[in-house]
Amino acid sequence: MLTAEDVNRLRxxxxxxxxxxxxxxxxxxxxxxxxxxxxxxxxWTLYSRHLKYDPKNPSWPERDRLxxxxxxxxxxxxxxxxxxGFFAEELLKTYCRELDTLLGGHPECRLPGVxxxxxxxxxxxxxxxxxxxxxxxxxxxxxxxxxxxxxETQEGSIWEGAMAAAHYKLDNLVAVxxxxxLQVSNYVDKVMNxxxxxxxxASFGWGVREIDGHDYQQIDAALSAAxxxxxxxxxxxxxxxxxxxLPIAENKVEWHHKxxxxxxxREMDKLLSLGNL
Amino acid sequence: MVIDLTSDLSxxxxxxxxxTEFGLKDxxxxxxxxxxxxxFGAFRKEAPERAINVGIAEQxxxxxxxGLAFCGKIPFISTYATFLTMRACEQIRTDIAFANLNVRIVxxxxxxxxxxxxxxxxxxxxxxxxxxIPNMTVLVPADGAETYRMVEALINYEGPAYLRIxxxxxxxxxxxxxxxxxxxxxxxxxxxxxxxxxxGRLVYEAMEAADRLARDGIKARVLDMxxxxxxxxxxxxxxxxxxxxxxxxxxxxxxxxLGSAVAEVTSANYPVTVRRMGVTDRFGVPGKEAxxxxxFGLTADHIVTEARKLCAREEA
Numbered sequence: 333m334l335t336a337e338d339v340n341r342l343r344x345x346x347x348x349x350x351x352x353x354x355x356x357x358x359x360x361x362x363x364x365x366x367x368x369x370x371x372x373x374x375x376w377t378l379y380s381r382h383l384k385y386d387p388k389n390p391s392w393p394e395r396d397r398l399x400x401x402x403x404x405x406x407x408x409x410x411x412x413x414x415x416x417g418f419f420a421e422e423l424l425k426t427y428c429r430e431l432d433t434l435l436g437g438h439p440e441c442r443l444p445g446v447x448x449x450x451x452x453x454x455x456x457x458x459x460x461x462x463x464x465x466x467x468x469x470x471x472x473x474x475x476x477x478x479x480x481x482x483x484e485t486q487e488g489s490i491w492e493g494a495m496a497a498a499h500y501k502l503d504n505l506v507a508v509x510x511x512x513x514l515q516v517s518n519y520v521d522k523v524m525n526x527x528x529x530x531x532x533x534a535s536f537g538w539g540v541r542e543i544d545g546h547d548y549q550q551i552d553a554a555l556s557a558a559x560x561x562x563x564x565x566x567x568x569x570x571x572x573x574x575x576x577x578l579p580i581a582e583n584k585v586e587w588h589h590k591x592x593x594x595x596x597x598r599e600m601d602k603l604l605s606l607g608n609l
Numbered sequence: 610m611v612i613d614l615t616s617d618l619s620x621x622x623x624x625x626x627x628x629t630e631f632g633l634k635d636x637x638x639x640x641x642x643x644x645x646x647x648x649f650g651a652f653r654k655e656a657p658e659r660a661i662n663v664g665i666a667e668q669x670x671x672x673x674x675x676g677l678a679f680c681g682k683i684p685f686i687s688t689y690a691t692f693l694t695m696r697a698c699e700q701i702r703t704d705i706a707f708a709n710l711n712v713r714i715v716x717x718x719x720x721x722x723x724x725x726x727x728x729x730x731x732x733x734x735x736x737x738x739x740x741x742i743p744n745m746t747v748l749v750p751a752d753g754a755e756t757y758r759m760v761e762a763l764i765n766y767e768g769p770a771y772l773r774i775x776x777x778x779x780x781x782x783x784x785x786x787x788x789x790x791x792x793x794x795x796x797x798x799x800x801x802x803x804x805x806x807x808x809g810r811l812v813y814e815a816m817e818a819a820d821r822l823a824r825d826g827i828k829a830r831v832l833d834m835x836x837x838x839x840x841x842x843x844x845x846x847x848x849x850x851x852x853x854x855x856x857x858x859x860x861x862x863x864x865x866x867l868g869s870a871v872a873e874v875t876s877a878n879y880p881v882t883v884r885r886m887g888v889t890d891r892f893g894v895p896g897k898e899a900x901x902x903x904x905f906g907l908t909a910d911h912i913v914t915e916a917r918k919l920c921a922r923e924e925a
Contacts, residue, residue, distance in 0.1 A: 441707075448708070449703055449708060458669045459676040459679065464676075465677065466680035489666075492663065495666070
């Protein structure tokens with residue numbers, strides 16, 4: 333249970349993460365801003381209260397691993413990693429602006445804190461299954477977290493991985509599904525319906541919880557409660573507003589891969605006090 | 610050692626024996642199967658915790674292998690070469706090769722060793738696909754002994770590797786005093802009239818062809834180019850300079866495999882005629898293995914004919 337003070341701090345800090353991501357995307361003129369903003373609260377809660385890591389030793393073998401399987405949401409991951417000390421915040425300015433930057437449009441494991449190269453959907457989650465399996469064989473107690481998109485669950489490999497994780501009883505694995513019901517071209521249920529999603533995961537042998545992905549109490553409680561069922565992997569289906577925190581982007585299909593124009597930025601600056609670019 | 614490496618051995622038998630011999634001793638070694646556990650022989654019984662089987666799900670198997678390798682393991686993943694290199698190609702490229710992970714991808718039943726199973730199972734494009742991926746080492750052993758030594762070498766090898774082997778039928782042993790070293794061609798026959806560069810099962814045919822050519826007074830050098838990438842450029846260029854004619858032979862499409870690799874090196878450094886023998890940009894057909902080699906023009910007889918033509922053309 334978080335105190336009111338904890339919640340306030342998380343909210344204030346997450347707002348700073350969002351602001352920085354909006355600035356980076358606007359400066360670069362490219363980025364999947366909507367998807368990145370949506371997962372900010374989950375990401376920030378994970379890195380602030382749950383993940384075990386040493387930013388000065390990112391390959392510490394005992395660390396918890398987080399894999400952003402929906403790699404296109406990397407803007408807020410980059411900001412989070414910088415703010416948590418994995419690399420200098422100065423490096424954020426190179427995001428999609430410097431040739432061969434470590435901060436490209438999709439995360440690469442060349443960047444400290446990034447565990448796997450993701451961006452091709454349906455890969456990162458399965459890599460996470462492999463990591464969780466390695467932990468079990470080594471009898472280590474680290475956990476593996478992976479964030480995937482609801483649209484991403486249209487990839488067949490997700491269900492291959494889900495089946496294997498249950499088969500190998502990987503209760504050290506936690507998946508968070510960003511249930512924003514939007515994908516690049518339309519609403520998820522219009523493109524290819526994935527419901528009933530909770531029942532699907534449960535039938536694959538996972539413990540399932542559905543939460544509001546912007547409610548810190550619920551996020552924290554779900555992450556603390558995993559594994560939900562002993563001996564089973566856990567999935568948190570987080571209802572998320574794509575573009576959360578940037579009013580012009582919220583719940584809009586076109587903001588999957590769109591960034592503010594100079595004019596839009598000025599307008600949002602008035603509302604959100606984003607500051608100079 | 611339980612097997613006689615100087616005998617005729619199937620490459621799959623050699624692989625599973627090597628997994629048991631070298632893999633069991635090293636706690637980092639895992640086997641990853643996609644309902645293909647028979648590849649790993651006794652390893653899975655001796656080290657059940659390190660023997661993963663994800664069922665019929667090659668993409669997931671490949672990503673899981675990446676996850677294991679990220680955690681310091683050395684996974685050997687094996688099933689049919691077609692399924693590994695084609696269905697899970699992107700996982701190989703993006704999850705494994707980019708991060709330079711120590712995953713060993715062992716594609717089995719390659720080429721015509723999938724005989725009656727037909728084109729779905731006859732990998733004839735796998736070497737080209739794997740060769741085009743940065744960081745990837747591509748190995749095509751000529752016989753059981755080479756397969757065995759390569760598995761041994763791959764335990765302590767840096768970066769991802771593709772090992773292309775064949776089926777459970779015995780392959781003729783190729784006597785050669787030179788050691789098996791990744792990246793170094795083995796000279797099977799010496800000669801200066803032309804060089805036959807072969808890999809895999811066709812090294813034996815190339816050797817047979819060289820022996821027949823010798824009876825006609827044509828001295829063919831035979832190189833066993835078991836490492837298609839990184840290619841032994843020194844051996845290729847030495848052959849180009851000293852023999853002027855090169856014939857490449859592979860159980861693979863002529864596009865993108867060993868022949869292409871050899872021609873890329875000679876054309877840029879020491880242009881000589883490189884005649885490429887292989888499957889001429891078409892799919893396999895169901896048939897008996899021996900018949901398939903004949904049908905696609907890849908027997909010792911065919912090599913002799915091509916070698917003669919090549920020598921005649923150059924002299925004219």
